[in-house]
Amino acid sequence: MNYKIEGKGETIVFIHGLSDSLEYWEYLASNLKNNYQILRMDLRGHGKSELQNDKISVDVYTNDLKELLDELNIHKVNLVGFSLGGLIALDFVLKYPDMVSKMVLMSSFARCDEHLKHVFTQLRNALETGFEDFYDLILPMVLCPDVIEDNRDELNIIKNYASETANTMAYIKAIDACLEFDVEDRLSLIDVPLLVMAGRHDDLCPCITQKSYQAMINNSRLIVFDDVKHNILVGKNNMKVLEILEEFF
Numbered sequence: 001m002n003y004k005i006e007g008k009g010e011t012i013v014f015i016h017g018l019s020d021s022l023e024y025w026e027y028l029a030s031n032l033k034n035n036y037q038i039l040r041m042d043l044r045g046h047g048k049s050e051l052q053n054d055k056i057s058v059d060v061y062t063n064d065l066k067e068l069l070d071e072l073n074i075h076k077v078n079l080v081g082f083s084l085g086g087l088i089a090l091d092f093v094l095k096y097p098d099m100v101s102k103m104v105l106m107s108s109f110a111r112c113d114e115h116l117k118h119v120f121t122q123l124r125n126a127l128e129t130g131f132e133d134f135y136d137l138i139l140p141m142v143l144c145p146d147v148i149e150d151n152r153d154e155l156n157i158i159k160n161y162a163s164e165t166a167n168t169m170a171y172i173k174a175i176d177a178c179l180e181f182d183v184e185d186r187l188s189l190i191d192v193p194l195l196v197m198a199g200r201h202d203d204l205c206p207c208i209t210q211k212s213y214q215a216m217i218n219n220s221r222l223i224v225f226d227d228v229k230h231n232i233l234v235g236k237n238n239m240k241v242l243e244i245l246e247e248f249f
Contacts, residue, residue: 001064002048003041005072007033010101012078012249013065014040015085017107018174019134019166021047024082027238028245036249039077041068043084045170056173058181062091069099078249079103083205083230084174087181094186102249106197107230109205110213111184119204124175131166135159141203142230187216194220195248197241199228 004022012032014025022040029038043061045051054060065088069077078101081089086108093100109116119141126134139148139155148155194217198210207224214222223244225232233241 001041001044001068003039003068004029005037005039007035007037009036010078010249011037011039011074011076012080012245013069014038015065015079015081015088016040016043016046017083017085018178019046019138019162019171020082023047024233025080027233028080028242031242032245035246036078039068039072039074041065043088043174045167045173051167051170051173056170057177058087058091061088061177062095065092066096075099076101080106080245081108082106082232083108084178087178090183090187090190091181093190093192094183097189097191100192102193102195104195104197104245104248105210106232107199107202107205107210108196109181109209110187110216111182112179113209115206115209116204117179120175120179124172127168127172127175131163131168131171132159134168134171135162138204143234144201144227144229147234184213184216187213188218190217191219193248195244196220196222197232197244198222198224199230199232200224200226201228202230204230 016024021042025040032038042049076099079089086105089103093103123138126137196210196214198207200207211222214220225237228234
């Protein structure tokens with residue numbers, strides 16, 4: 001598994017989402033590493049980590065993280081998970097509650113409801129025809145129209161690069177893992193300080209869905225970002241999220 005560890009202090013583990021890599025967290029990692037030990041990893045089949053031939057589930061991703069922490073002799077962590085990464089964080093804290101101090105979930109969910117099943121099925125079908133179709137479908141779900149328009153050239157460059165490096169089979173398996181995920185009936189067992197960050201206009205994981213599961217978790221609070229969809233780390237929100245994390249951790 002490909003990972004990057006830097007800095008000293010309490011450990012913060014950043015877990016990226018579907019079709020992303022550890023590079024997704026570069027801004028936050030580079031600004032937090034002076035005060036914390038930052039651990040980032042590429043999930044199976046993402047970035048520079050191999051897919052292997054196993055069936056993928058959130059449980060598999062969680063086991064990968066646990067094995068990495070054991071290898072690095074890290075026994076206590078703070079977790080930050082975006083989208084799919086949030087599912088892994090939830091699964092991890094339920095399996096290893098004594099290893100988690102605090103956690104942050106960004107644009108995540110606790111159960112794949114009918115809306116999410118519909119969205120993930122669309123994304124899965126697009127992946128089966130090719131990464132570019134997937135990219136074109138998911139982009140307006142995760143970014144607001146003005147962001148897409150203002151950054152169209154850069155987004156096209158990203159699309160072209162990603163289409164050459166994407167592991168579509170890994171992404172399909174990751175979607176299948178999301179479709180099977182459901183820990184909603186165990187949320188009340190979580191007993192660590194928890195932040196949920198949601199985009200008010202999130203088309204993939206609606207804000208109301210995130211508010212609903214957050215209300216089931218003791219010692220948790222919801223922060224809503226008014227001007228974004230699924231991808232919260234856009235523009236000035238990078239600095240805002242950094243400030244929130246520094247205050248929370």
